[in-house]
Structure formats: structure tokens, C-alpha cells
Amino acid sequence: MKTEDLVTMLATGAVAVDRNSASRRYLLALVFGVLGSGMLMAAMLGVRPDLATAVRLPMFWVKFVFVAVLALAGGVVTWRLSHPGSRVAWTPCGVVAPVIVMWVLAAYVLASADPTQRYDLIYGRTSAYCPFLVAMLAVPVFVAVTWAMHGLAPTHLRLAGGAAGSVSGALGAVVYTLHCPEMAAPFVGLWYLLGILIPTVVGVLLGPRLLRW
């Protein structure tokens, strides 16, 4: 087939394109991903029994906002990386900034704590499985976001996979806050972050395979 024939073929019968299809695709993925993650959490872990009192504590919201901001920032990067030629520019700073804030807070908490309590502030009672539970809750979101991304056009597949993984991890962590009893900043800044990094690394590794178009 000659190129001019291909051009004619592609143009023939071309209908109007829905300009919002990309955002609708991501919205759909987020709704189903978070719903799936929430159901997984409810079925396997359960909501923390003292949630009603926990939501009155500022630290609950610090933790929640931390992972929510990470999800939002990762989402912006993911969105940009799904569109060819779109500039990522400073957007990754949005992912780094909340981490730094959390680490500063953690350093302050550790410095002002009694030395005998520092171990507990870092390890809590659930550090052995916290990152893996976050990563597990990230799986439904990861599947949905990769599906959405695959229907768009990422051109840097490893970066795009990593971005998709970080959104999934952060949203998995958002869901996990409803179960997790830990409230210390050092714990959140370490184990939650590790939980988010697991799907991020998986995304970087699988990106070229999952996202090729």
C-alpha cells in the first residue's frame, strides 16, 4: 500500500473524536481501581475498629493527606506521561515534596521523643507486613491504571510504568489508612513509602511489556 493510499484510507469515514475520552478513561480506572482495593481491604483486613475516634486525631489526617498528595502528584505525572510530547517538567517535585515534609516531621518526632520510645515510633507493631499490605491493595489500582494508560500513548515506557505504579501504591496506601492502626510519622515516612515503592519498581520493570503500543 502506498503512503497516499494509507492517508486516504485513514481519512475516509473518520468521525469526530471524543475530546474527553482520555480523562474519562482515567476516571473509570480510578473508580474501579479504588473500589476494588477497598473491597480487598474490607474482605481481607477489615476497617480499624476505632476508626470513629481515630478520625478525630490530627495524625490520622496527616497520614491520610500525605498519601493522598502522593497519589495526586503521581496522577499528574502519569497523566502527562500518557500524552506524547507532553512536558513532565517540575511535576515529579510534587512526589518528592510530601516525602520530605513527612521526613522532617518524623525527624522532629524522633528528636523530641524519649530515647526508649524511638524504636516503637519507627517500627510500631505492624512494620513487618505494612509495606506488603499496601502493595497488595495497590494491585487493583495498578491493573486499572495500566489499562487506562495502555489505551493512551505513553512514549517513555519505564517512566510511565513507574508513574502508574506510584499512583497505584499511593492509592493503595490511602485505602490502607482505613485499616492501619499506626499513627507515628517515622512509621508512615518509612513503611508506607516502602509499600508505595514496591508497585513503583514493579511498574518500572513491567512498563515496556505492559504499555507498548
Place this chain on the structure above:
Amino acid sequence: MSSSETRLNGLLLQGLAGDERAYHVFLRDLAAHLRAYLRKRLVNMQDDVEDLVQESLLAVHNQRHTYDPRQPLTAWVHAIAKYKMVDLLRRRANREQLNDSFDDNFDMFSSADGDAAEAHRDLHVLLLQLPERQRLPIIHVKLEGLSVAEAAQRTGMSPSAIKVGVHRGLKALAAKIRSGP
């Protein structure tokens, strides 16, 4: 460049709004632009330029919903062409690693110059390999120029199956190029 950028951008936006004629002009001019862009970059692979122009055009068409009118058109188009170019080189490298057969017999008087370079891969042949539910809609709507309703009547498929068949068929065509040599 910037005046042709504005012009092409306008044509694409009209095309995205459903103006078939504007879209046709857009793709035709884009093909020339892509050919120049790729020729400059595939210095030692001039024989592959036309194949890659076609692959990029198909990608632009299949992924046209990812164009954001606020971004420069050239950035979008070049990112797509570059992605397809890198993909081709990676495919090549993988195959050569498997076969270990470098063909070094490039000649200086290769016929790849000039505007009438032929594509080596025939998309028409690949098209005929698609399953019927995708092949027939493409043949009737995209090649014969029938309306969706006419194509539906001709094939006995539903109008929505025709639309889906065209859409998925063109994506499948891109996938066939990827998995092919």
C-alpha cells in the same frame, strides 16, 4: 515551521471535530513532514523511512485522542514518530541478536532517495490477515468509502459492530506491524 505548525494544528482540530477533508489534508502534509523528519534521523536506514512514515501515520491516527490542543503539535507528532523509530530499532536489535546475521551490504547508490520511495511492508497484505469482523468493516468503510449503515447492510453486522471493527482493526494492524519483521 511555526506557520505550518499553526496550519497543521488547525487542520487536525477540524479533523478531530469530524471534518474528513481537513483531516485528509492534515495526514497528507503530515506524511511529507514525517518523511523529512525520519530521513534526517535514519541516515543509514533510508530503506526503512517509508515503512516508518506509514507506521507513524497509523499511530497518529489510532492515538489521535491523546492530542491536547494546548500543546505544540510538532512536540506531539515528533514524540510519536520517535517512539515508533526507537521501537523499530529495538525490534531490529532483538532480531539480530537472535539471528546473528548482520547484512552489511548497503550500497551507496541505494534507490531510497527521491520522493517516490516505496514502502517495503505492504499494509494491504497485513490488512487481509485481520479477522473478518475487523477486515470487512475496514474494507467497506475505509477503502470502499461506504457509510457505516451501508457497510452494516452489506455485511449483516450491526452498525456499532462496524464502528468497533474499524477502530479495533486499525489498532490490530498496528500490533501486526509491531510483531512482524
